[in-house]
Amino acid sequence: MSTFQFTSIEPHQLKQEIAATVRTELRLMLEEFKNLQPDDLLTRKEAAQFLKISLSTLNGWKKTGKIIGCGTGNRVYFRRSEVERCLQPLSMKSR
Structure with a gap:
């Protein structure tokens, strides 16, 4: 297991960065899923x-x-x- 040390970022900033990245990835996955859905x-x-x-x-x-x-x-x-x-x-x- 790797250890990470953050020295120049505060916890709330890290939380915001993670949330923004996850949102972006989820949007991309949702778009891909919509394109894969079969036609009604x-x-x-x-x-x-x-x-x-x-x-x-x-x-x-x-x-x-x-x-x-x-x-x-x-x-x-x-x-x-x-x-x-x-x-x-x-x-x-x-x-």
Whole structure:
């Protein structure tokens, strides 16, 4: 075990320095964790509600490839990023 001797720093200053360093490291770890989280999955009903369309319209969009679904067994899900991607900005037509 190593021994450290602090001669030019007061205990409250050391405490502040340690706290600041720990906060910085925790923020960095949190950002990395956010980037690693999987994309939220929405059910058919949740995706339709998010897009404000009917389930039959959502099914039609899925069949034509406008939106890509994923799933397991007989369950169909949509990634939130995929649902947001299918929303395209409308161009403003000049009058």
